[in-house]
Amino acid sequence: MKPLLLLLLPLTLGLARPVAAQLPTADTTATVQLYGYVDGYFGLDFPAPTDTRRPGFLYSHNRQNEFTVNQALVGAQFDDGRVRGALGLQAGTYPEANYAAEPQVLQHIYEAYAGFRPLRRAWLDVGVFGSHIGFESAISKNNWTLTHSLAAESSPYYEAGARFTYEASPKWTLTALALNGWQNIRETNRAKALGTQVQWRPSARWLLNSSTFYGNEQPTNSAARRRYFHDFYLTYAATSRLSVLALFDIGTQQARSAGQDHDSWHTGALVLRYRLGRQPGSPFTAALRGEYYFAKNGVVVRDAGPPASEPDFFVRGGSLNLDYAPTRRVLVRLEGKVLNSRNSLYDAAEQPSARTYGNLTGTIALSL
Known part of the structure; x- marks a missing residue:
């Protein structure tokens, strides 16, 4: 893995912009595009935890009081109009946390298809x-925001499987998937999961998305607990400066406790993004987010089993984000976030009584 990273890195960093390379044996429209991305950050939490880790259900930008890298990414994409593929390799605190259950040899794969x-x-x-x-x-x-939403942190960032995408029209895109499971590269049982996605763009201002997931996420030789999940969101460009995003997710899974049928969870978010300054090319943007997350018996977010004293998990909060883009390749971001929960937000050994949490995080991101 390290030799491949060392090979790709100088090739990527040496590019001032994506390159279209002619392949000698391919169609003249074939292109290879190299890309790179680095996201360095620093954050402080309130109240300060006993170490540099943030609450365990946060996977992105999950360190505090530490200068570090959330994601460093290099890769290549190929497309000749008939055949395509991609290989991207990554490192940082995001893959360290979010891919912890994967074999080490697979933890650095961002995409490979x-x-x-x-x-x-x-x-x-x-x-x-x-x-x-x-x-x-x-x-x-x-x-739209620096830190990820509660909805994103409790649903898959990546998948392994087969994906069939049909471009029905400029307004409709339909996708069907067969997957190893709910965010896992290495298969954990003999079952496969199914997914769908429908996107509708009635105009340049609107995007409506409906995504589903169905599968059994329990290890081999464990009792099946089938999971069904639906994700819905829409984005709307109200004006040339104001955009709105609304999301609602709901899921259900067969209960782990005898005598109960299903555990369910649901989450919602509303984000307003506003470009500051009247000029079309203004480099400043602000975003305001409100969100919540509820999981009966801690399903999904606390799959190891919730404490008996607080079986259901509920958290809500908001954030304010300010972006500065001096060039199209650089983005400087600052965000303040506050979460309030009925439950302890940290592991019991860290801060068992911490139910209100705040953080201030800043990043500089470079994309090539």
Whole structure:
């Protein structure tokens, strides 16, 4: 893994912009695009925890009082209109936390897939790729806010499997997936999960998304507990300066406790993003977010089992984000966030009584 990273890094950092390279044996439209991304950050939490870790249900930008890298990424993408593929490798505190359950050799894979067009308007890809669930990607710079939402932190960032995408029209995109499971590269049982995604763009201002997941997420030789999940969100550009994003997710899973049918969870978020300054090219943007997350018996967020004293998990909060983009390749961000919970937000050994949590986080992100 290290030799490959060392090979890709100088190639990527040496580019001032993505390159279209002619392949000698391919169609003249074939391109290879190299990309790179680095997200360095520093944050402080209130009240200060006993070490540099943030609450265990936060996976992105999950360290405090420490200068570190959330994600360093290099990769290449190939597309000739009929065949495509990608390979991206990563390091940082985000993959360290979010890929902890994967074998070490797989923890540095951001994406690795190959695909072709079985039909004129369709793609079939197989490998590891970004999740079809949610409006946020693992690359923080592409999201409306610096830190990820509670909805994103409790749903998959990546998936491994087969993905069939059909471009029905410029307004409709339909996707069907067969997956190893709920955010896992290495299979944990003999079952496969299914997913769907429907995106509708009625106009340039609107995007409506509906994504589903169905599967059994229990290890081999464990009792099956089937999970069904639905993610819905919409974005709307109200004016040239103001955009709105609304999300609601709901899921259910067969209960671990005898005598109960299902445990359920749901989460919602509303984000307002506003470009500061009247000029179209203003480098300043602000974003305001409100959100909540509820999980009966701590399902998904506390799959190891909730404490008997507080079986249900509930947290709500808000954040204010300020962005400064001096160039199109650099984004400087500062965000303040406050969360309030019915439960302890830290492990019992750290701060058993901490139910209100705040943080201030700053990042500088560079993309090539």
